[in-house]
Amino acid sequence: MISPQMEEYMEAIVRLEERGEPVTTTTLAQECQVAAPTVTEMLRHLSEHGLISYEPRREPSLTPAGRALASTVLRRHRLWERFLHDVLGLEWDKLHDHACELEHATSPELERLLARALGDHTTCPHGSAIPPEGGYTAPTRLVPLTDLHPSWTGRIVSIHDEDRQFLGAEGAEAIAPGAIVRAEEGAQPGQPLAFIVGGRRQLLPEDVASRITARVLPAEEAGEGDDAIPLSALAPGETGIIRGFSAGRGMVSRCLALGFTPGTAVEMVQNAGRGPVIVLVRDTRVALGRGEAQKVMVVRRGGTHASAR
Amino acid sequence: MRPRASEEQLTSAGAQREDAPRPVTVALVGSPNVGKSSVFNPLTGLSQHVGNWPGKTVEHKIGLWRGRGRTMRIVDLPGTYSLTANSVEEQVTRDYLLQERPDVVVVIVNAANLERTLYLVAEALELPLPIVVGLNMMDVAEREGVHVEPAVLEAALGVPVVPMVASRGEGLEELMTAVEGVLDGAYPYNPRHPEFGPDLEVLVAEIDRHLPPDDLEPYPRRWLALKLLEGDREVADLLRARLDSFRWAALDALLRQHEDAVLAIASARYEWIGRMVRAAIRRPKAGAISLTERLDRWATHPYVGPAILAALMGSIFWLVYRLSQPLVDLLDGGVGLAADLVRTQLAGAPAWVGGLVADGILGGVGTVLTLLPLLAFFFAALAFLEDVGYLARGAFVADRLMHRMGLHGKSFLPLFLGFGCNVPAVLGTRILESRRDRLLTTLLIPLVPCAGRMAVLVFITGALFGDRGPLVTLGVLAFALGTVGLVGALLSRVLFPGESPSFIMELPLYHLPNWRTILLHTWRRVLDFVVRAGTVILLLSTAIWTLAAVPGNGIEQSYLASLGRLLAPLGGLMGLDWRMMVALLASVVAKEQALATMAILIVGTEGSLATILPQLLSPAAGLAFLIVQMLFIPCVGTITAIVQETRSWRWAAVSLAYQAGLSFGLGIIVYQAARLLGLGV
Numbered sequence: 001m002i003s004p005q006m007e008e009y010m011e012a013i014v015r016l017e018e019r020g021e022p023v024t025t026t027t028l029a030q031e032c033q034v035a036a037p038t039v040t041e042m043l044r045h046l047s048e049h050g051l052i053s054y055e056p057r058r059e060p061s062l063t064p065a066g067r068a069l070a071s072t073v074l075r076r077h078r079l080w081e082r083f084l085h086d087v088l089g090l091e092w093d094k095l096h097d098h099a100c101e102l103e104h105a106t107s108p109e110l111e112r113l114l115a116r117a118l119g120d121h122t123t124c125p126h127g128s129a130i131p132p133e134g135g136y137t138a139p140t141r142l143v144p145l146t147d148l149h150p151s152w153t154g155r156i157v158s159i160h161d162e163d164r165q166f167l168g169a170e171g172a173e174a175i176a177p178g179a180i181v182r183a184e185e186g187a188q189p190g191q192p193l194a195f196i197v198g199g200r201r202q203l204l205p206e207d208v209a210s211r212i213t214a215r216v217l218p219a220e221e222a223g224e225g226d227d228a229i230p231l232s233a234l235a236p237g238e239t240g241i242i243r244g245f246s247a248g249r250g251m252v253s254r255c256l257a258l259g260f261t262p263g264t265a266v267e268m269v270q271n272a273g274r275g276p277v278i279v280l281v282r283d284t285r286v287a288l289g290r291g292e293a294q295k296v297m298v299v300r301r302g303g304t305h306a307s308a309r
Numbered sequence: 310m311r312p313r314a315s316e317e318q319l320t321s322a323g324a325q326r327e328d329a330p331r332p333v334t335v336a337l338v339g340s341p342n343v344g345k346s347s348v349f350n351p352l353t354g355l356s357q358h359v360g361n362w363p364g365k366t367v368e369h370k371i372g373l374w375r376g377r378g379r380t381m382r383i384v385d386l387p388g389t390y391s392l393t394a395n396s397v398e399e400q401v402t403r404d405y406l407l408q409e410r411p412d413v414v415v416v417i418v419n420a421a422n423l424e425r426t427l428y429l430v431a432e433a434l435e436l437p438l439p440i441v442v443g444l445n446m447m448d449v450a451e452r453e454g455v456h457v458e459p460a461v462l463e464a465a466l467g468v469p470v471v472p473m474v475a476s477r478g479e480g481l482e483e484l485m486t487a488v489e490g491v492l493d494g495a496y497p498y499n500p501r502h503p504e505f506g507p508d509l510e511v512l513v514a515e516i517d518r519h520l521p522p523d524d525l526e527p528y529p530r531r532w533l534a535l536k537l538l539e540g541d542r543e544v545a546d547l548l549r550a551r552l553d554s555f556r557w558a559a560l561d562a563l564l565r566q567h568e569d570a571v572l573a574i575a576s577a578r579y580e581w582i583g584r585m586v587r588a589a590i591r592r593p594k595a596g597a598i599s600l601t602e603r604l605d606r607w608a609t610h611p612y613v614g615p616a617i618l619a620a621l622m623g624s625i626f627w628l629v630y631r632l633s634q635p636l637v638d639l640l641d642g643g644v645g646l647a648a649d650l651v652r653t654q655l656a657g658a659p660a661w662v663g664g665l666v667a668d669g670i671l672g673g674v675g676t677v678l679t680l681l682p683l684l685a686f687f688f689a690a691l692a693f694l695e696d697v698g699y700l701a702r703g704a705f706v707a708d709r710l711m712h713r714m715g716l717h718g719k720s721f722l723p724l725f726l727g728f729g730c731n732v733p734a735v736l737g738t739r740i741l742e743s744r745r746d747r748l749l750t751t752l753l754i755p756l757v758p759c760a761g762r763m764a765v766l767v768f769i770t771g772a773l774f775g776d777r778g779p780l781v782t783l784g785v786l787a788f789a790l791g792t793v794g795l796v797g798a799l800l801s802r803v804l805f806p807g808e809s810p811s812f813i814m815e816l817p818l819y820h821l822p823n824w825r826t827i828l829l830h831t832w833r834r835v836l837d838f839v840v841r842a843g844t845v846i847l848l849l850s851t852a853i854w855t856l857a858a859v860p861g862n863g864i865e866q867s868y869l870a871s872l873g874r875l876l877a878p879l880g881g882l883m884g885l886d887w888r889m890m891v892a893l894l895a896s897v898v899a900k901e902q903a904l905a906t907m908a909i910l911i912v913g914t915e916g917s918l919a920t921i922l923p924q925l926l927s928p929a930a931g932l933a934f935l936i937v938q939m940l941f942i943p944c945v946g947t948i949t950a951i952v953q954e955t956r957s958w959r960w961a962a963v964s965l966a967y968q969a970g971l972s973f974g975l976g977i978i979v980y981q982a983a984r985l986l987g988l989g990v
């Protein structure tokens with residue numbers, strides 16, 4: 001699993017970000033006091049664990065999961081510094097090293113007790129901010145479109161029915177659950193917000209945007225800006241990759257147990273255009289009602305079958 | 310969340326005393342279509358005991374295995390795809406595993422469908438229970454061109470994996486040896502637990518922080534955290550009760566923020582499974598068209614499929630009646646002989662004693678007995694269709710039609726069975742997963758004209774309408790079926806608004822029937838019916854007989870007749886006199902009783918019912934009577950079946966009330982409309 005050493009690197013990346021310094025192999029090597037090749041090796045390792053997205057010669061960036069981990073480690077580090085300084089009276093120059101040891105052995109419960117014992121300090125003895133508890137970008141975070149940062153990519157999860165009517169036929173088709181969305185920069189207060197949805201620009205009033213929820217995608221998924229379509233739209237012989245569901249909890253849970261997980265290939269076996277469909281998923285034939293098939297969002301996979309259409 | 314079933318109830322012998330050592334308990338779990346019953350049946354034979362889980366309409370099967378000087382209790386848990394409480398089956402299974410803590414859990418998986426059926430193994434490995442995997446259907450897998458290496462899978466999972474062909478009895482001994490190995494510690498049990506990757510692990514730790522710090526027995530903390538993230542309502546309710554409102558709000562907010570963690574968890578489990586099976590599976594014959602694929606081209610074809618379904622259903626009816634009629638006649642004759650014997654034996658006693666025993670009680674016994682052959686054959690036919698894998702195809706084909714009534718395809722089978730007899734139809738609703746579908750289908754079945762009502766319909770249309778009889782028969786039938794559709798559409802919106810039925814169903818591979826499983830299943834269902842419904846039917850029919858016989862002087866003076874006279878004003882609106890109302894009431898014993906009662910009440914010394922009836926009923930009144938009798942309150946057998954399946958008298962009462970209202974209402978409308986059209990006298 002995640003070793004203390006890996007946690008150290010993650011912490012170092014946030015520290016650099018916090019100081020506004022570029023995150024490069026060189027700066028990281030300095031921060032962690034190791035040689036550059038070691039850093040490259042470690043970055044690849046972290047990337048394999050889904051903690052950062054990293055390509056050689058590019059600046060590594062934290063995935064939401066990585067950011068979560070890193071800010072938790074940083075929070076523990078600074079809480080320990082506070083404790084060692086305020087309670088135990090440890091000298092300044094020894095704080096950092098001891099905290100580095102302790103932070104990796106801290107359970108969530110210990111972290112909470114520590115925070116409570118210290119009162120609500122917001123900074124470490126050096127004056128840096130202690131990241132708030134849980135105040136990180138989580139792996140599966142849902143945000144309203146108004147909070148979607150321009151550097152993020154989101155997938156629309158839900159939209160209110162009244163708003164769907166407001167959007168009109170064309171807009172409602174584009175802004176549907178499963179669609180990929182990015183925010184445009186330079187939003188002005190009081191002006192409609194601009195979004196790129198499924199490759200097209202859409203203007204949305206702020207109140208409407210605030211009622212549309214999107215999931216912030218991890219970096220590795222964000223590259224695929226392709227459009228999701230309902231499973232029911234696949235013709236027999238076509239294959240789709242599952243993106244998500246626009247359905248209630250119960251149905252999602254049933255689908256998942258049957259093997260309909262995001263990223264899985266589904267082949268349409270029978271689809272008469274009306275009535276239920278038959279699909280092949282994980283070597284199993286599954287019948288779905290039309291209504292259910294409309295709630296499973298897939299991306300059509302180009303293949304020999306699809307081109308025959 | 311305390312154990313709903315006490316140890317006493319779950320002990321088959323019921324004789325386990327506290328000082329006696331608790332027998333070793335082995336729980337059998339598995340997804341649907343993995344051949345779990347073909348493992349359970351041969352292991353336990355006829356020692357099995359079938360009941361329902363306390364307060365649930367889910368079957369609870371328990372049996373004893375004896376071998377090599379040991380006795381083990383084997384509990385067959387309902388088939389489930391996962392351990393999230395989406396259905397009663399899943400709830401029952403996981404409550405049992407967590408609260409009763411069996412000594413070993415045997416998870417049966419399908420070698421032909423390994424990835425998907427291992428999902429339950431991935432879930433079970435989160436529980437603090439020893440696991441043995443039964444790798445069943447090795448033969449089917451080979452036929453499908455899938456070669457599985459049990460030893461590789463065993464090395465990957467770290468738990469015993471036993472290859473089996475349970476339908477041929479292969480691997481059962483080895484399975485029990487593996488169970489013993491785990492129990493005795495002879496097997497180096499070292500299970501691998503599913504890994505979720507760093508992002509999810511951080512999240513699980515975060516959820517754990519929000520759980521109460523104290524002991525949460527019998528629930529493992531990590532399991533609770535995972536189920537919360539998977540959106541399990543029951544676990545959420547449990548924690549809401551254990552946490553103060555402030556802490557719950559914090560946890561709830563966190564869960565909302567990670568609403569789609571459920572996707573990540575399922576994906577992670579499947580990824581883990583993928584890694585486990587990759588080395589263990591070989592597919593040399595990829596690309597070959599399987600038997601299932603070939604058969605499905607026809608069975609699920611948009612036009613051929615329905616024809617196959619209709620043909621299958623037709624031949625089942627034909628077969629069931631052909632096979633059961635001689636038995637029914639035999640039983641009927643037997644009961645008649647018994648009644649005669651009783652009458653002569655009781656000749657000295659007051660007349661009512663002989664009547665009560667001969668007609669009341671023995672008549673009730675007759676009702677139950679004559680139902681049995683019919684039930685047995687229908688159950689066997691349904692079990693056969695399910696076992697070979699056709700049931701799911703039939704449901705698929707019928708889905709569009711059923712959808713209009715707010716139901717989905719699976720409800721078609723029980724509804725269709727209703728044409729034969731409503732009783733097995735109601736009992737057949739057990740194949741439906743959701744409570745909503747079961748209830749709605751149960752409420753609709755009594756509207757489907759059964760064979761008894763068809764007999765009355767054909768007789769009366771023949772007597773009243775002569776040559777045009779068949780046409781009127783068809784018309785009334787169409788009217789009744791249209792009513793089924795309309796009532797279904799209406800009830801689904803009124804009683805269960807907003808809940809749309811979700812139709813997601815695995816189409817299993819076709820395979821040869823396992824006769825042993827089918828026969829055992831049929832035997833158990835029939836026995837179950839006799840034990841639980843038999844006595845109720847007996848009591849109810851005796852009660853109605855008593856109403857018709859007391860205070861004496863024939864049925865004209867009876868309480869039943871008084872009740873009929875009381876209803877006469879209502880009958881007047883439909884052109885029916887009190888005698889016809891009594892005939893309707895009598896049809897509650899059994900639908901064909903309507904004719905017998907009419908014969909007693911109407912026919913004096915001369916003529917037959919067929920000749921007298923036209924003088925008594927105008928065409929308008931005749932139509933009204935037919936409509937009412939088609940839709941009238943269910944017979945005693947059906948009422949009992951409804952009570953048995955819904956586990957409450959409430960839904961039986963709902964059924965009685967709405968059908969009484971519906972049938973009389975429509976009867977009045979039809980009569981008045983027909984009169985306006987000049988069909989009155």
